[in-house]
Amino acid sequence: MKKIIICIAVLLFLSGCKKSFFDINDNPNDPADASITPDLVLPQALHETGRIMVSDYPTLAHWMGWWARGGDYGPSTESETYNITTNFGQTDWNDWYNNLYDYHAILKKTEGSKQFFYQAIARVMKVIGFMHLVDTYNNIPYSEAFNISTHIAPKYDKGNLIYQDFFSELDKSLLLLASIETGADLKISSADILFHGSVLKWRKFINTLRLKLVLRLSQTSIINHATELSKVTTDGFLGSGETATVNPGYGALVGKQNPFWENYKYTPAGVVVDNFNRANNFTLNSLRTNGDIRYQYYYSKARTPLNGNDYYGYNFGENLPNSDPYKSVNSSDIAGPGLVTSASDAQWLITSVESFFLQAEAVQRGYMPGNAKQLFESGILESFIKLKVANAAGEAAAYLASGSAVVNWNLASDKLQLILVQKYFSTVGMLPFEAWTDYRRTGFPSNIPVTKAANPGPNIPVRFRYPQNEYNYNPGNVAAEGTISPFTSNIFWDL
């Protein structure tokens, strides 16, 4: 009798402890790290970079005088008084680090392999993301980022040192592109939704990015600008029609729309998405005063115009009386037909327009040889083309000939100001982050009106405060950065 029981107990013990009994812990729902190859990560990462660049900074378009709040809404106290808190802009921080980790993962996955193309792309894209972070927060986690097993609370690196590393990252990317082996980078042409595996276009992209970074540092002397620009390859910069865009296959399906369209235009069912962001009177009126028809391309006609006002905007921060008849439907949305035409449009990362103005500025500053005036005027023409203005060349020429102070090269006493002001009017709504950065760096356009909100801060913020997440989850390192003022704690390049 007892023997039987013992036998049974032993039997139970043995069968229960069979290894296979417990070997059921492979995830049946999501692919594991080991089974993911770089071509499965890159398309999403590139799309996400594009999405962040046009989705996460609408407030900057407001501060910069491009957009304003529509008549249906009450004041957004935080952004309209400039009194931003640590809860402001948290998504920007989170989204970038989230996105950058995917590029980091590509680098880890391709480490020691011959997939140099993937490695080059990942390095370049990391520079873009970290550039946005430094330009927003100055000192940020960089060298200790993305290594959770050793750095659960990453320390903050100095913004200027991070910038210097950007240049070496770009150098490494060029070297990697030079050593690509045919067939090593599996599926690169489909996975690279930016340039479909074109080395030439990637070089131009890197050159343009380098140019952008050099100009960011125009107020500092931490690099020799001309020396840095001498590393630009002979391929040159992004030229006419060469706006860098991603398009995984956007279309009018839920969750698959062009991000700009998705945020500011229609749902796939054709329902209006955005009643909040509307034309800002400063830009709208300036364009009209300057005889610049591009306002019809940056902004849409009011859905229900009042008093024949097809294009109608608001002043930033103004609290209109409730009797004001102009509601959101009576005003111009900011996803004008020149910016986006359908849910399947490709999404821009760096525009050709921007490329020309960057070149003009660099030449004007003496950082590189060239003809600043010609580049300036090409930038204007490129803007008309990019906006799909009918008879773009003719209209651009007419605008150039209009004699308006914002186009007249010869009359302009301050050519840099002219370039930056025109850049501002030639890229309305495209990348508010660039406008804010140029404004902080150069102060142009100098007449951007400040908010009309009651009790505003002293000036347009020059940076964001660190996100509350960092105060909660990385408190020691963020506290070491001291008290941050959005009005006076400048980014290192903003002198």
Added chain:
Amino acid sequence: MLTLKLTSMKQFLLLFILVLILPMALMSQTISIQCTVVDEKGDPVPGVSVTVKGTKTGTSADQLGKFNIRAQKGDVLILTGTSIETIEFKIEDEKVYTIVAKLKAHMETEVVVTTALGIKRQQRDLGYSTAQVKSDLLIQSAPVNAANGLQGKISGVNIATMNNSVFENVKINIRGIRSLTGSNDPLLVIDGVQTSLQYLSSLNPNDIIDITVLKGSSGAAIYGPDARNGVLLVTTKKGTKNNKTEVSLTQTFQYSKISFYPEFQEEFGSGGYGAYTPYENWSWGPAFDGSLKVLGSPLVDGTEQRVVYSPTDSRKKFFNTGVTRQTDLSVNSKDLYFSLQQVNIHGIVPGDENKRTGMRLNSSREFGRFKISANINYIRGDFGVFDNIGMGNYNAGQGIGLNSGLLNLIFNTPAQVPIKRYKDWKSAPFAGFDTYFNHYGHNPYMALETWRVNGRVDDLLSNLEMTYRPASSLAITWRVANTFRNENDKNISTGQSANAEINVNGNTSIPGYVSESSFFSNRLSSEFFGSYTKKIKDFKFNAIAGTYVRQSEFKSIGISNTALVVPGLYSVNNRSGEFGGGGGNFYSRTRLFSLFGSVSAGYSNWASIEFTGRNDKVSWLAEGNNSYFYPGLNAAVVLSDAIPRLKSKILSYAKLRFSWNRTMNADLVGPYELNATYQASGGFPYGTLPGYTASNNLTNPGIKPEKIETYEVGTELNFFRNKLSAVISYFKNNMSDQIIPVSVSRSTGFSTTKINSASFYSEGLELDITYAPVFKNSDWKLSFSGNATYNKSKVISIYPGLERIQIGGFANASNYAFVGKPAMTFMVKDYVRDSLGRIIVDRITGLPSANPNLTPMGRTAPVWVLGLTPSVSWKDFNLTIVAEYKGGHLAYGRIGNEMAWTGVSAATAYNHRERFVIPNSVYMDPASGKYIENKNVTINDITDFYTGVFRQAETNFMYSADSWRIREVSLSYQFPSKLFKRMNFINSAGITLNARNLFLWVPKSNQFTDPDFNFDGGNSNGVTTSSINPPVRTMGLTLDVKF
């Protein structure tokens, strides 16, 4: 039926049963007689000594009241025991007898308690504390959820109702928490079967005989890791031992009315910055003046709505009176118990409804040495409620952040608005989607009908238990159990289309959608154990050894369609375009295998000691970390028996006990967490192009189980011939290697990870007193019981370089585990203050600013919990009251923030909205750079202050969570039995008036809600939001008739 499901996993067990039964059946050809000693209720009486009269033959009954003895027809058995009156029992022709023993009166000291594995033990032998609530006290206020019936009745058990909704969700904590971020739910064991705690709310409380609570983690030695937070042992009715059949019919009606509404200001109406706006959601307008004012925008035909500009109480009347109906039928007959229950709850939120229909069939039968019992419980729940999350998602998508919960729609309604007028929102004037006055918020009645979730939950709990007793000293039990839950939910938005021809409020269409989700969970377990008892002179030994195998499966499928075409048809097929809605599935499976055992020794009925040990092996940890052993021991000495001269007229019983044990668990790690995964995101795949992003969560693959070490000492003292009893316990739990999911800096590439790191302790004192009767004569009986719990805890460490982790709440006000502070502590955004704690304001604007560094405020769980239960009977009337106090902790009312935004809270009418100097404030003197007292710089704008920095400084919405409440009142009357003498079909009848949460007293600082409420079921406490309905008092009537 049941066993078929089991075969794939447990074939060998079936085989075993066959192998076991055959030889036993042969062996049972013996002349010994088998007896079971039971009390009058049919519960076994263990430990009874048996002798054959006039011989030296003798034995004693085991824990299940069973004994075998050799005897002949005509012999008389003499049964004696400390708890029973002596019995002389004559042997007839039969070989099997059930002997009914009469329990001695006032033998509280010989209480037999159900312990782990369903083994009955004498309370005097236990080295750890248990408490029991019996049926009558449990259901005296006719709770729908049995957990509500436990509230306030046992020390150390903190039961908080989380929300006043039709689901009556509760959170149960026994002796504080043992995991910072993991489950602190006690284990629910129904008739010996381990089940998820969620089933407690599905159980019919009327089926329950009693609930025994094992407060410490000593149950974990036998029940495994889930028992570390204590065990609720529920025993359901099993049928009678005699041939009598009793049918019982009970009907309850209960009504619920709001007992506490947030404090509103009634001075100011619609508008902003003191100016009137007819269509504002804000109440920042001018003071009420009783004039007739236009409300909302005029209709397209020019019709204007005019209302008197004075406050109304319409916002409070928005909520309905809740109605709960319960109908119970049960049949109790030989070896069989059957019950049916229907519960129908209409909540205070218009349209919210929850129904529960349950059926139970319990049956057990003995065949000589073999006993088999089977329990089947089927419960179906059907509910239809407002989909608060659906509305929140829509509003968030619209960029309208603060319209989250239902209450928030009320907060967006100024006081002069006669909200009840818009109830019939489809036809009443100015109530429609296009004509409602509010341009920034919806008609709440419209919202309630637009976003709905309807669901159905089917639970099937079944178990089969077989016990074989080859000898009176040995019992072998096999218990299999299978628990199914299937839940099907349908969330819809009916959608609302704005009609441009009549729209005057600027509303844009609300899209319709349907989302179907299905959840399936199954737990299959098999428990096999043997128990062996041996008596040698004054020593009594018992050994238990067993195994436990469990497999848990979970599966969910969801699919949704956001492009409905034909209105009113909520199907994923009714769509335009390609299928692009959300959808997904998830499956998980885990296994646990355990070996457990215990050895106990008792001496002379006054000393006992027990050693326990258990080894678990689990499937969801990495090999090498997934098998772990944990030991325990407990001991008890009945001093009053060991040293008899201690007994006196005053002291009748004294016991000391001690227990120590360790438990380990890895609950916080789910299946498949050890490997980093990737997910499709960003709309991918686009056609044939896939795209994945790295998951933001990663668990350290080397993660190990967390450890809990528990000490407990206690004493049980009875006085005055056991009329007054006191149970006092002290416990200390040391938690180490805690698995914590830490939110980490996003710059790590992750948002959360899990590590073994934190440690904390919790200790407490508990006191239970029963004084029964305090007074008694032929008509009157007065008795009293009470309990008190003191609990404190302290976080010792979190992680090197990390001194805190967020547990639950909002970014600016949340529960945290913070080193050196109790678990949990509120960390809240406060104003910037100087070194003296004075608020620093701007020298010009008079405005303070918010400090981004969160300030620790105080503990979130009560320090003290008291329960007082006086009871008085007069003739056939009985009045029992349960009063409860919780105190020493804080709570946070998110609604304070939301109400400040719209300007409806009482706080926003401070100083009649005249500019004022912030009390106790300072500003910096530019000359000296020092802070000087602010006597004259007033806030420059009241509206901006309250809608701005006042809301950022969430300390404004912290309040003392202290409360006293009358938890239950029950006044019952039992009709005199002589009334029914002539009617031969009714045996007894009674009527009970009952009330729950009749009164709630809170300090003045609490202008928000019941501090027991909490917004989620996690380890946070005291965080309430606008999706939580206001608290109610429930009053009702129960009629019961027995046939």
